[in-house]
Amino acid sequence: MRKNPLQVVNTDKKKINGFSKKTKAERRAWLVENFLQPGQGGEFLRFDTADVALQGVIDNFSENTVANFPLPFGVAPNFVVNGTTYAVPMVIEESSVVAAASAAAKYWMTRGGFHAEVVAAEKLGQLHFRWSGRPERRAALLTGLCTRVRAQTLPLTERMESRGGGVRGIRWKHLPEVSPDCYQLLVSFGTADSMGANFINTVLEAYGQELRRWATDSPELNDDERDLEVIMAILSNHTPNCVARAWVSCPIESMNLPGSGVDAADFARRFKYAVDIARQDPYRAVTHNKGIMNGVDAVVLATGNDFRAIEAACHAFAAQSGQYRSLSQCRIDNDTFHFEVSLPLALGTVGGLTKLHPLANIALDILGRPGAHELMGVMAAAGLAQNFAALRSLVTTGIQKGHMKMHLQNILSSFGATPEERTSTETHFAGKTVSHHGVRGYLEDLRG
């Protein structure tokens, strides 16, 4: 029972043509007029920067912008990774994440630090097409096809090759489960210090054009092999061969938790038990890995990388065995505790927003302008640190103690509490469950 669309378009002021062509001020005014209260327009201005050129840079990252949405940029110091001390920039809206990463970094700083290595750094792209040939012909045709597409795209790839990247290999897959005529070129790339999305997509689209010409004019093809339709060309965010591994290790007797009253051996045993549960139970594994990603994504955002790409890759990697499992593993060998994570991290330290976003740029400065491999290691260490801190809380004091403290601070801020009111409220709620309702009631009593 669809409404008459023409009628709706004409009478509904909430519909609009040419919104993207309007100025930012006009877009704000339209929102206030149609969706907000008259006084609310000022909200959009509160985080604007006075520097007009700088504001233009941020606005240009996206479209239809009406405001800057601020996320807190914090720093987790004391991260020792492969012997180097980093202060790790983290951008995240969730309380406790930066505090937890910092606590874990400091804990491991005196226990040998984090170790990290890049296991592999292969990126992938896919060119899908329909083709009238028989699948068994691929073996004979692949070399000639590769030679053609690679020669044709030389102008696009030579700069990347000079930086150590380029096209590494091409496989020709048949996807009969989609359709008998469905094929894919799965192309392997090196992209040096860039994430490589633009490079890969540009090369693949050029491959698509050359593939069409090849079908038309290649002397290697029979006439019944010349029907070819390119469907789509784009990188793959599944990067199971672009992986960083990070680990920590120390004697169990060093796993003391000062002030906790928890015995080192008992802590190690409970910790390993908790990781083992996340290896086996998908309901636990999702949450466990979400904690890892709290640390990873905070660094991804801070360094101007794309968290949707990293998230998709990491969770697909966690599901690769056919069951969704934890990305980290723990073992205890000969009284030594060992905890590690492997993560597919297809990131960049050049290109994209890494230099364009002024705070991503300074985040990379704080990290010492790392290359992609170094940043992969730091990011994996941040994920492992986050996981360690979360599990430490979970198997000792429980997660709510720290959360409630942070939660209380946020609620107090929202009520504009004075320092005196804060102190009084903190004392009152120490050890108690914090709720918005409860804090409001307490403050109301306090204010009389």
Added chain:
Amino acid sequence: MRKNPLQVVNTDKKKINGFSKKTKAERRAWLVENFLQPGQGGEFLRFDTADVALQGVIDNFSENTVANFPLPFGVAPNFVVNGTTYAVPMVIEESSVVAAASAAAKYWMTRGGFHAEVVAAEKLGQLHFRWSGRPERRAALLTGLCTRVRAQTLPLTERMESRGGGVRGIRWKHLPEVSPDCYQLLVSFGTADSMGANFINTVLEAYGQELRRWATDSPELNDDERDLEVIMAILSNHTPNCVARAWVSCPIESMNLPGSGVDAADFARRFKYAVDIARQDPYRAVTHNKGIMNGVDAVVLATGNDFRAIEAACHAFAAQSGQYRSLSQCRIDNDTFHFEVSLPLALGTVGGLTKLHPLANIALDILGRPGAHELMGVMAAAGLAQNFAALRSLVTTGIQKGHMKMHLQNILSSFGATPEERTSTETHFAGKTVSHHGVRGYLEDLRG
């Protein structure tokens, strides 16, 4: 070959004690002194708000803050979902996402709009413990245990129950693959319009305390059933029964793409083929779903929700069959095109940052202060719109055309290009491949 940690601590100025206790100005100064160049301290100030109280609110979301990290807050208008017209707030750093969502929204606005429904809204939490009893004893003991833990946590749950939420059910699982003594209470919750993490975690931790008491004093237990060790209590981010479904549908003859030269039937056929590939090929599915999440996460961020939680849930959901697959599906029945997505979206419209973040609060105002179910529908529609726009580009013009246009604007911003330089550069690079190197060269020539 570990370095002597004590020596490292004493000599390395990049290590620090009490960083979180320092003022923001002190933290900035320490970063500049140890990791940056002297002039760079000003970078941290550029996005500060002049309103000190407001700045304090943002700083309090996280820890160790040194700056506001701005993300562009944009709006995608013309989103018709279940007959209501929304301007959808989107916070995202990636170019083209808001433009693509807007284009898809407008396309479907005149073709019946988006339809959405919440299929189920169950949240889950887990209490893991070691227990000395035999697994077959669970059936006899569960009712008594449930009665005790639920009675004990009544003060925690009654407010949520008055809002329509609360504890829905408790299952007692055995996890012999972890250890013969490994057990889990899998607790099902309703959390009304809140995401519910604090509520669930608080209830579960209280369950843990009561479980310990039950093991000690319950008359239903034999003496050899009284060894019980609580390992951890926390919500699950795997929410396969908290799902919103969104879909679009129209006659194939209406699927015209004005100005593209692509025939409606051909477009629908190629579109479905591309979705079918993503159903079958994991390397394509990860990228396909990443595109969906571009739309979802932009709304998640704008409304103060937790994108790590939503990402983890959605990708685990995509892997539930044992193979990672696309979250959307396409079918063509009797000349009608049908495209839909199902997404687990455990979000909140009250609690957390939804009200505390001033721009999340206004994002929810723009959306008309939706409840959780309504926002789930809008978010699923935003994901579907994003997926539709990406596939439309991929199977018609290719993805790079739009990307390159945006990419060029970003590069021009980074070089502080004048309006005249922009026009000239845009004309020069029309239809050409855009690279940072190439644009710099062109601008240098232009500037002489």
